Amino acid sequence: MRQAGRVVAEMHAAIRAAIRPGVTTAALDRIGRDVIERRGARSNFLGYGYPPFPGVICASPNDVIVHGVPGPYRLAEGDIISIDCGAIIEGWHGDAAFTVGVGRIDPEAERLIAVTEASLAAGIRAMVPGGRLSDIGSAVQSVVEAAGFSVVREYTGHGIGTAMHEAPDVPNWGRPGKGRRLGSGQTYAVEPMVCAGGPEAKVLQDQWTVATVDGRLAAHTEHTIAITDHGPEILTLP
Ligand code: MF3
Ligand code: CO
Numbered sequence: 001m002r003q004a005g006r007v008v009a010e011m012h013a014a015i016r017a018a019i020r021p022g023v024t025t026a027a028l029d030r031i032g033r034d035v036i037e038r039r040g041a042r043s044n045f046l047g048y049g050y051p052p053f054p055g056v057i058c059a060s061p062n063d064v065i066v067h068g069v070p071g072p073y074r075l076a077e078g079d080i081i082s083i084d085c086g087a088i089i090e091g092w093h094g095d096a097a098f099t100v101g102v103g104r105i106d107p108e109a110e111r112l113i114a115v116t117e118a119s120l121a122a123g124i125r126a127m128v129p130g131g132r133l134s135d136i137g138s139a140v141q142s143v144v145e146a147a148g149f150s151v152v153r154e155y156t157g158h159g160i161g162t163a164m165h166e167a168p169d170v171p172n173w174g175r176p177g178k179g180r181r182l183g184s185g186q187t188y189a190v191e192p193m194v195c196a197g198g199p200e201a202k203v204l205q206d207q208w209t210v211a212t213v214d215g216r217l218a219a220h221t222e223h224t225i226a227i228t229d230h231g232p233e234i235l236t237l238p
Contacts, residue, residue: 001187004094005224005235007087011035012098021077021103025059029070032057036087044086044093044164051207058084065152065193065201065218067208077103082220086164093164095189096236097222109217112149116194116219119143123190124225127232133168133179140192141173152193154201160189160224184229191222
């Protein structure tokens with residue numbers, strides 16, 4: 001999983017470097033494919049679900065929360081864009097996402113991204129042996145709501161290992177001290193989805209794209225994390 005995580009981090013770096021006004025999300029997907037191929041990895045996104053997901057990345061601009069399908073959309077100055085990437089090495093999965101601004105963005109959009117990142121960091125800090133699963137979501141929710149934003153309820157993080165999505169779900173909300181006990185050797189994908197306005201989400205006609213109902217901005221950030229005897233280890237870093 002460390003190896004798969006490193007490939008995901010490399011996809012992030014290559015795509016991040018290419019994000020600028022005028023680039024299409026299909027071009028960013030191409031960059032992800034090239035990294036996967038170069039590292040001898042496989043994609044866990046391509047062909048996933050129904051209808052089969054057509055990309056190796058999800059590209060989710062502005063009011064799109066998650067699962068945006070890469071295609072002809074051209075990034076514009078002032079957009080924010082979430083890029084979600086996954087890879088498989090020798091049967092083991094990595095999954096991670098980041099959100100970034102395109103060129104100069106609104107201060108409120110900047111704050112949304114910063115708070116989303118801080119909420120993931122708080123969730124990760126709760127991932128210690130002896131803690132409880134709901135400590136993660138509780139930590140995420142506290143950071144998000146203290147900033148005046150909201151967390152999406154219809155989608156969650158997840159266990160991850162020899163499949164991309166394993167039990168249990170990892171919600172981004174809840175009271176602490178509940179659910180399974182966290183222990184060394186467990187691996188989770190934690191992924192706050194944060195809305196500037198209300199948390200209500202809708203699936204668009206392509207059956208993948210998930211957008212905010214109120215049309216306001218959403219940000220998404222994710223890491224694959226292992227719990228070790230020494231605490232959390234982020235696997236999807238370079
Ligand atoms: N990475 C997403 C998740 O965190 C799943 C991507 S959906 C797919 O669960 F179709 F692209 F695979
Ligand atoms: Co995930």
